Amino acid sequence: MSDIAVAPGGTDGAWTLPSRGTVGILCLILAEASIFVIFVVAYIFYIGKSLTGPTPKEVLSLPIFTSICLLSSSYTVHAAVSALRRGQQRLCSLWLAATVLLGGIFLAGTAHEWYDLIYNHGLTIQTNLFGTTFYSLVGLHASHVVVGLIMLSLALWFSVSGKMHHHHWEKLEVLSLYWHFVDGVWVVVFLVVYVLGR
């Protein structure tokens, strides 16, 4: 007795399951989102509760240009994935480079904003509750941008040096999902910090 036929039926057609990379990154995004929710809740909870100045109205200005840069980088990374999917290697490199550039501009904008806040307005994380929640929320987001930029730069390096091929498109898509998430979080942060909180 070596083999036994188990009841027929059940596996009609091809057996395909969702890609593990996509499922994994969606889980990570869920976990990350719950971290951000807590920081956003803390920010909203402490709006207007600072005992001393400066207040958001006095020191914050809308970072419209850098926000546009970051949000449009969502499009460029999507274009990079599509290009790789179609096998257009060089176009993919180009779009990735654009993404890294746009993300870099956003980060530089944040750095400039922080420099201005710290040295011209005297707002640090220790100053008041606004400083505490502002730097932690925006900083948490910026650290995610940094991680994303490191990974995108690596992808760009692989793409330029010819190590990334057509069949890697699903992996690049996983990275792009993370980047879309970082951009999506910025929409929330922007609305909470610069619109609601001002």
Place this chain on the structure above:
Amino acid sequence: MATHIPLDEIHGSQEMGEQTQRKLWLEVLHDWVTTVDHKKIGLMYISYALFFLLVAGFEALLMRIQLAVPNNHFVSPEVFNGLFTMHGTTMVFFVGMPILFGFGNYLIPLMIGARDMAFPRLNAFSFWISAFGGLLLYYSYIGGSGLYGAGSAPDVGWFAYAPLTAKVFSPGHSTDYWTLSLLLTGIGTIGTALNIVATIISMRCPGMKMSRLPLLPWLYLVTSGLAFVAIGPLTAAQIMLMLDRYLGSHFFDTQAGGSAVLWMHFFWIFGHPEVYILVLPAFAFANEIIPVFSRKAIFGYPAMVAASVGIGFVSLGVWAHHMFTVGLGAAENTFFVLSTMVIAVPTGIKIFNWLATLWGGKIQFTASMLFALAFLFQFLIAGLTGIMLSVAPFDWQLGNSYFVVAHFHYVLVGAILFMVFSAFYFWYPKMTGRMLSEKLGKWHFWLFLIGFHLTFDFMHIPGLLGMPRRVYTYEADRGWMIWNMIISSGAVVQAVATLLFVYNMVWSYFKGPLAGPDPWDAWTLEWTTTSPPPSYNFAETPEVSSRRPLWDLKHPDDPDSDYEIGPSRRSRAKKESQ
């Protein structure tokens, strides 16, 4: 289309183990440290958790010796504060989570017919970072006092309320070790949870639709989903605490307008789902073990899945029942009273399903089944005291008393630990190839049962009499003495029973009877391969067409797929009619 499960695998090759040459211990160590095999990682999780179970159990024993008689000076108040903090933190993060993830790691790929987890290297990373977190927590006993010379172990309680954790009130580094270790294990937990979800979604063998997934993976799916949304807030709160302590921010600093209640919210948004992260795997074990020893398929599989998912969602909206004594306001209290009571509904469905599974079954009273039956009974009582405490005015009276301590230990020990023991008796043969001694197992069961009820039944009484938790001693005229004496003696009985269990595991590893691939005549895929399974799990990827593939294999004339409602049955009926 016929599906095949090779039977050579079932009548597996026992001689395989003897053929492999003996390795140097350094090679063995190297194997274990560098492994990405889900079974080895699972076993490392389990042994790491068992080690900490003994450590944290020992801490509990020290506390019970201290509280056995009034005005005792066995340990100092400072040491006592450290003991209950370390006991709680260890049991939740370094016993409960790793032991459950250990079983999950070991069993899920086997149950769904996969060769490994979806991300084997992430799996190893998650284990080692969690293990490092545990070591970091205990390193505080050496490094905690730091340059300031204050306190050794963290002594802020396992939920570390602000402002106790502020730099002013917790000088030194003990609280930092606590924070860092929880941050690290949190990362490990998210990694493992992610892996479990990706494995269950993406690695199932052909034919294993979600509607045929065994209930153990199903419940681990819910647990993992909860882990994402629960560990996130914990991690966020720990980051805030670190910022407060190191960079001078003011999240929980009331002097700068910060709020101590915010920490409570953030902690319990994690803390309550955490209870379900721990208890759902216990339910998962019960779902596999009770049917096998009742010789019946589980009653109400879809209801079981729905109830588990329901518990997952409702458990996210009940956290503030830990905070009734804060004075949140009538509307908030009412909401959390009701949501807490609602969670009893899906839980009740589960209990009825287990009872219905037992009903009319040929029940086999093995050690594993005894633990599972005790779990049913004790989990019911734990749920009932839970409903009592969910009533806000009742909670105002008994919040932070020994009644609460008795309630949640009834869940953690009476339900979860009993089910973990049950799982050990059930799957130890699969993991090691040898059976645990049934005789020692029954001694273990009865001793532990007696010890458990001595301790935790009687612990409700000093709580009702007003004894607060976390007091290091009490006066003789309070009338709590006799109860504390009984509680402490029960703790000693439990300790003896646990040592008996450890002895059983060691003895059976060398001397236990050989298990063979399927000692319990069970029905899920892990029993089709050898015990212990080869590193590749299955020589040939199995294909399944029902929830109990091994039943189909053993009873080809009467397969389950004939009875399960679903596309397969319909297509079969269609074929017959043609």
